[in-house]
Amino acid sequence: MQFVQEWAQTAELSTNQDDDDAGVDKSSPQEEMITTSTHHFGDGDDAFSVTIIESMKEEYGLFVWPCSIILAEYVWQQRSRFSGANVIELGAGTSLPGIVAAKVGADVTLTDDSNRPEVLANMRRECELNSVTCKVLGLTWGVWDEPIFTLCPNIILGADVLYETSAFDDLFATVAFLLQNSPSSVFITAYHNRSGHHLIEFLMVKWGLKCMKLLDGFSFMPADKASGLSGNIQLVEIILDNDKLS
Template structure:
């Protein structure tokens, strides 16, 4: 069997005011599985985490469908109290790749667990407290949208002040989560990309998102 060939992609997050920078290097594999390479949404979400790193400091972070885990790795590097990365429970290679991406950036204290949308697995049921949920491009296939909100709703029930930070690539005007937000009693704020320096074609010097249209969303429970 031919050995997998890894490539690396470097991301440089830079604060013009303080001149602080963060370098993250992600190993990628040319594999048909979605979780082995960085998608255009991930650098945008990671830039949001970097830009608002003071909000991340000391918080408990969960990244869902992490893949190469760029946003979660940035959160860990920005002094989050804890970071948990998750991938589909039936994709052990993706889970292993999450571990490899963390190790490649000197992170040994990041938990990697299996969570599948809509499935009440022991890993989901026994989640520690969560302050912020991260996900990049989770709203990809509309058949998964209901399951995504089932999982989110369960986590929010246990963590009522939790926020869900996600990026979404617009591929079709026919796809919308507005009705699901209403059904599950969530509210959504659209965050302008220019407000966190992510409105260019090459966020974190990555050549992503290129010409793709990305939206940044912050989702929380409606206040009663």
């Protein structure tokens, strides 16, 4: 198994204004780095690779972060569990874990903020590029739009969704709602263990959730993949705490 970062292309976006245009400020050229990364899974007859389009504009959420690579590897290693499952990825961004889930036979819905159309559009391109069929849905955490009521997942994925503490409450509200829609389902997330750890514990109790499994994110990573990653990353499986709900 090997994770390969490939610089595939560089796109230069230029805004040119006619010197004769009155009342319009001239804009300087702006460069945007566009790359692709290729991620390999398996080394036998069932091996495959996933190609991801990335942008160096981090605010777009179009970059493959270490948590995404770790969660995708976990999906691959647990592929028999994902085959045939109804899977939702929250805050999917580049969608690597969700695409891997689709590759191993899951019925996948990729979601990200409804207010980020450029990310949703890129998710559709990722699916086409990797020859997988996934639903792409705008879903804003803590907002109860009609689409969320139709989602009944077996497995919910989230890579580095525990990033901005201001969004934690809305995230856990959304996760709790989805788990209640499918009481036997599980939320699997890989996250950097930052200073918000106590807030995470508090919100899990608030929303009637509990940790079922906690792993060091690097404990199951092949050495060649782990060598290119850094950070204190944990992978946790979260379920409803039925004792608290009863």
